[in-house]
Amino acid sequence: MHKIPESVLVVIHTSDLEVLLIERADRPGFWQSVTGSLDRPDEPLIETATRELFEETGIVADGERIRLIDWHLSNIYEIYQTWRHRYAPGVTHNTEHVFSVCVPRDIPVILSPREHTQYAWLPLLEAADRCFSSSNAEAVLQLPRHYPPKAD
Structure with missing residues (x-):
């Protein structure tokens, strides 16, 4: 079955804007937010x-203490050649929808070992610099505009 070329990006952060990044198991050195x-x-x-x-x-995300915030922001980007085989023939672009979630700094992080090998809490600018994806880096840099969230 082919992947659907529509995805989410979830920037995980603390109230003082430290950002959690996770390293891909299939690409050492590729750090990202949840996707x-x-x-x-x-x-x-x-x-x-x-x-x-x-x-x-x-x-x-229980919707109360841990609440996802939909930024109502979408990015369209070209799928890396190395991952195109996962999609239907001819699919070259993905639409990514951006979310964020504020969590306590001491929240337990349990990685899926088949997907990620390690995690790191980083200051905002350092996290943006470490992201391998430009759309992920840009979302990290936009975090101060979305936190604290505006009233609905």
């Missing part, structure tokens, strides 16, 4: 973000 594709075309983005956050870090 993941929709499981089905009609999967709500908030469900994708909640699922991926838990699968990749063990963090549960």
Whole structure:
């Protein structure tokens, strides 16, 4: 089955804007925030973000104490050649929807070992510099504009 070319990016941070990055197991040195594709075309983005956050870090967004914030921001980017085989023939671009979540600094982080090997809490600028993806780096840099979240 091919991956759906629509995904979420979840920037995990503390109230003082330290950012959690995770290193990809299949690409040592590639650091990122939580990312993941929709499981089905009609999967709500908030469900994708909640699922991926838990699968990749063990963090549960309960909607109250740990609440995902939808930035209502989408990035369209070219899929790296090395990962295009995961998508249907001819698919070259992905639409990524950006979320963030503020967590306590001491929250347990449980990585999915098949996806990630280690994690690091980093100051905002250092985290942006370490991201291998330009859209991820840009989201980290935009974090101060989205936290604290505005009232709905």
